[in-house]
Amino acid sequence: MPTQPAPSTSPAAGDTDALLRAELGSAIRKLRKERGLTLVQLAERAALSHPFLSQLERGLTRPSMSSLHRIARALGTTQQALMTVAAVPHPGASADSVHLVRSGEGLPVANRGGTARMLGAPAYSAHPVEYTGVGERFDEYYDHPGDEFVYVVTGEIEIDLQTAEGPRLHVLGPGDSIYYPGGTPHRWRAVGDGSRVRLLTVQNATGEADRHP
Structure with missing residues (x-):
């Protein structure tokens, strides 16, 4: 073994x-x-x-x-x-083919209402981020070149998308997900207790000015 x-x-x-x-x-x-x-x-x-x-x-x-x-x-x-770039290879993983992140590892970045933790590494074409805790009021809009997938693990959120067809509001609960193209201004807030919200987002790195900053 x-x-x-x-x-x-x-x-x-x-x-x-x-x-x-x-x-x-x-x-x-x-x-x-x-x-x-x-x-x-x-x-x-x-x-x-x-x-x-x-x-x-x-x-x-x-x-x-x-x-x-x-x-x-x-x-x-x-x-x-x-x-x-703030990703340290785990002792049990191969730097060439595997990037292993244990629970509690990674640099937590403060996010309104909670924290965000990067789960990826520079060599890969997708950037997964775990959000634990979400603010109960909308913050500023975010946008980026890569397409983004959002999956709700626990809690409930309302996501505001500024699409080519106009603004769109969606309420997502546990097990719900949404995918939107790069360049879409977006923001989300918790519905109810923001401390209960946990999200997983995956952003496509395609189209970024610098894949390896």
């Missing part, structure tokens, strides 16, 4: 968190420099503070999904593409 890797082979939670934050900050800094932007210029484009971006690039803090979305748009990529 195959054996499980010993628990001692995994880095401590605090060390892993620091490593993931450093990877994310490094990816943002690299892409910013490739775009020929200073920290101040990126801060202006993303409508964020210069000190916050400086701390983020040094791995001293982490962004919210909202601020990461603003940074990604200013850099011509997506928040999911940036999040994929």
Whole structure:
């Protein structure tokens, strides 16, 4: 029988968190420099503070999904593409063919009403994200080049889509899913208790300006 890797082979939670934050900050800094932007210029484009971006690039803090979305748009990529770099290969998986994420692993990014956790890695063409907890009021609209699939695991949400045929509102409960094309402005909110909502989204990386930030 195959054996499980010993628990001692995994880095401590605090060390892993620091490593993931450093990877994310490094990816943002690299892409910013490739775009020929200073920290101040990126801060202006993303409508964020210069000190916050400086701390983020040094791995001293982490962004919210909202601020990461603003940074990604200013850099011509997506928040999911940036999040994929904050992925550490699991000791029991092959870096060439398998990306294994255990429960509780991955860098959690604050999302209004809960957290978002990237489950993918840069080498793959789909970006799966787990959302735990959702706000009970609509936030700003998000859009990105890749098509997106949303599956409701628990709880209930209302999703607002700005389609070519006009606005569309859909209420989704456990087991429901929805798929919409890239470029569709969208946002969602919880119906009832937002802490009970758990979602899985999968975004197609096709069409992104930078597959490997």
